[in-house]
Amino acid sequence: MTQVWAVTSKKGGVGKTTTAGILAQGLAQKLLNGTGQPAGSVVILDLDPQGNQADYFGVRQHVWHPTRNPGGKCVSDLLLGRVRDLREILVKLDRLEDGLSRPNLYLIPASRRLEDELEDLFLQDFNNARRAARGDGNGYVPMNQLLAHLLEPLEGVASYIIIDTPPQLPILKSAVYHYADSIVVPTKAEDMSVIGCIQHTDDLATHIKGGAKARLRYILPTMIDGRVASHKQILSDLVNAYTMERMAAPIPSAVAVSQSSGEGGRTLLEYARPDHPARRAYQHLIDRVYKENIR
Amino acid sequence: MTDDLFAKLGQQSTRPRKSTDRTQELQTGAALTATTRKSLRAGQYIRRQFTFRPGQLDDIATLARRLKVPQADLVRWLVDRGLQAIQRDGETPESIEVSTTRLAPPG
Numbered sequence: 001m002t003q004v005w006a007v008t009s010k011k012g013g014v015g016k017t018t019t020a021g022i023l024a025q026g027l028a029q030k031l032l033n034g035t036g037q038p039a040g041s042v043v044i045l046d047l048d049p050q051g052n053q054a055d056y057f058g059v060r061q062h063v064w065h066p067t068r069n070p071g072g073k074c075v076s077d078l079l080l081g082r083v084r085d086l087r088e089i090l091v092k093l094d095r096l097e098d099g100l101s102r103p104n105l106y107l108i109p110a111s112r113r114l115e116d117e118l119e120d121l122f123l124q125d126f127n128n129a130r131r132a133a134r135g136d137g138n139g140y141v142p143m144n145q146l147l148a149h150l151l152e153p154l155e156g157v158a159s160y161i162i163i164d165t166p167p168q169l170p171i172l173k174s175a176v177y178h179y180a181d182s183i184v185v186p187t188k189a190e191d192m193s194v195i196g197c198i199q200h201t202d203d204l205a206t207h208i209k210g211g212a213k214a215r216l217r218y219i220l221p222t223m224i225d226g227r228v229a230s231h232k233q234i235l236s237d238l239v240n241a242y243t244m245e246r247m248a249a250p251i252p253s254a255v256a257v258s259q260s261s262g263e264g265g266r267t268l269l270e271y272a273r274p275d276h277p278a279r280r281a282y283q284h285l286i287d288r289v290y291k292e293n294i295r
Numbered sequence: 296m297t298d299d300l301f302a303k304l305g306q307q308s309t310r311p312r313k314s315t316d317r318t319q320e321l322q323t324g325a326a327l328t329a330t331t332r333k334s335l336r337a338g339q340y341i342r343r344q345f346t347f348r349p350g351q352l353d354d355i356a357t358l359a360r361r362l363k364v365p366q367a368d369l370v371r372w373l374v375d376r377g378l379q380a381i382q383r384d385g386e387t388p389e390s391i392e393v394s395t396t397r398l399a400p401p402g
Contacts, residue, residue, distance in 0.1 A: 041300045087304050106300060123362050126372055144383075157303045174380075210385035 002155050005289065006163035006180035006214065010203070011196035015186040015222035018257060018268070019282075020044060020164035021056045023184070025269050026286030027160050028105040038104035040159030043090070045108045045151070046075060047176070048166035049115035053107055054091070058098070058265015062091045064111040074111040078150055079121055079172075086153050100270055106158075118171055125171075144174035144212075151179070177204065177212035182292070184248070184285075186220040187238070189231040194238065201242075216242075217292070220285065221250040248285045254278040 007020040021044065028042040046053040051074075054063045064072035073091060077083045086108075093105040125143050132140040141149045147163075154161060163176055177183075183204060187197035201216055208214065219242045224231050239247055251257070257278050260271035272279040347355075355373075359366040 043300075085304070087301050090301070090304075092301075104300070119358070119361065126362065126364070126369075129372070129375075130368075153304055153307050157300060157307075206385045210383050 002158050002161060003182070003292070004161045004163065004180045005182050005184060005217075006165060006176050007184045007186065008163075008165045008169075008176065008200065008204075009185050009187065009197065010167055010200040011187065011193050012167040014188050014193055014196075015220075015251065015257075016167075017048065017050075017052045017056060017164055019184060019186050019220060019222070019251075019285075020162050021053055022268055022282045023286060023289060024160070024162040025102065025105055025267050026283065027162070027290060028102065029269070030286065030290045031104055031159055036103075041104040041106060041157075042160045042162065043106045043108065043154060043158045044093075045147075045161055045163045046110040047114070047169065047172055048110055048164055049112050050166065051110040051112070051114075053164055054109045055265065056267060057093045057102070057105075057107065058095060058100070059091055059093060059107065059109070060265075063109045064113050066113075072111070073109055074113045075108050076111075076114040076117040076121075078108065079114075079146065080117060080124060086151075095265070098264065100266065121171055143171065144178040147172070147175045147179035174207060174212065177207040177214045180214040182217035182289075183214050184218045184220055185216065186222045186251075188223050189221055189228075189234040189238075189250075191234070194234055197238075198241070216246065218248040218285065218288075219246055220248040223253040224250040225253045248288065249281045251281045252277045 005023065007016045007023070009016055024042045024044045028038075031038055031040040031042065033039050044053055051060075051063055054060045061069065062073055063069065064074040073089050075089070078086070078089050083089050089108050091107045091109055093102045093107055094100075095102065128140045129142075131138075151161065163180060165172075165176060169176060185197055185200055187193045197219065201219075204212075204214065204216055219238055221235055221238060224235070226232070235250060254272075254277065256272040256276055257268055260266050260268045263271055268276075268279055268282065274280075355366055355369060359369045362369065
């Protein structure tokens with residue numbers, strides 16, 4: 001069965017993109033079974049109009065750009081029904097020619113066109129809902145079921161789908177919460193970030209009461225400096241608020257995390273040495289997610 | 296060596312996606328009205344007066360223009376969506392706290 005994880009947070013700059021990318025790649029590596037033979041594949045769904053997953057994996061050349069690549073790919077083509085086959089929108093992240101082997105990792109990329117076309121998505125739902133209200137709603141898919149509907153061909157085909165989200169998801173929020181099985185919420189150990197984290201998880205809880213499928217699985221403290229007293233205090237507060245079972249190992253603040261993508265589109269797992277503290281912390285999260293048995 | 300995700304997807308039959316063509320939808324009501332010479336809305340709505348913030352009215356007007364739908368249709372739809380969100384998703388209305396500061400008297 002396909003497991004769907006979403007990395008979400010209302011706060012920007014807390015490490016959502018990095019976490020989603022590393023989690024996806026780590027799970028894909030787990031599926032290689034140590035033999036190099038893929039036992040499954042992982043798809044990253046980028047819903048952030050900044051489209052940074054493509055940058056993180058060094059495949060920006062495949063993504064839509066108004067002048068440089070007008071025929072490129074963008075998730076908005078999928079959301080607005082302009083592609084009939086998911087293969088038209090999937091980007092292989094394997095870059096063997098650059099020495100970066102990612103044989104079972106794929107991306108549905110985003111671009112700023114997603115932001116431009118959110119109104120079209122809004123209009124599509126508007127018109128389809130009106131048709132449905134008039135009894136002419138043949139095939140109408142409510143917005144909260146949109147992702148489940150569009151990505152249904154991946155069910156049982158991909159092992160994991162990892163969703164990267166922007167801080168604000170005004171139209172697609174309920175679609176993510178109704179499609180994802182589990183949610184990871186990264187947060188920095190700063191007062192404002194923690195407040196944002198609590199607001200975010202309260203919002204998620206409200207959606208769950210309303211029937212959303214997603215469950216808060218991990219709070220992931222990021223950019224932690226063990227020498228800073230306030231970081232230790234906030235970590236302690238997070239444990240009290242969310243319980244140890246929901247806490248992932250804190251990701252230490254490290255230059256390598258932000259530096260890796262600038263080094264030829266390499267991820268932390270490809271850039272940092274295996275015993276690098278940040279890489280080990282992320283590996284801990286990957287191991288826990290891999291061991292999860294959701295369904 | 297790559298995982299055969301593309302091959303697996305290729306084995307599935309493609310199914311038609313819902314149409315995004317909005318032209319027909321927008322023209323149907325007008326065409327019916329022109330044909331029947333009778334408002335399709337007669338007796339379906341009740342007039343009430345509510346006040347909006349200026350920014351909200353601007354947003355509604357801009358969006359309605361862009362979407363090429365009547366402002367009233369848009370407002371009704373927004374209300375429906377809001378009510379659905381409360382009933383289905385448990386969302387609650389956002390309240391905006393307005394704080395005022397009184398100027399201290401001179402001197």
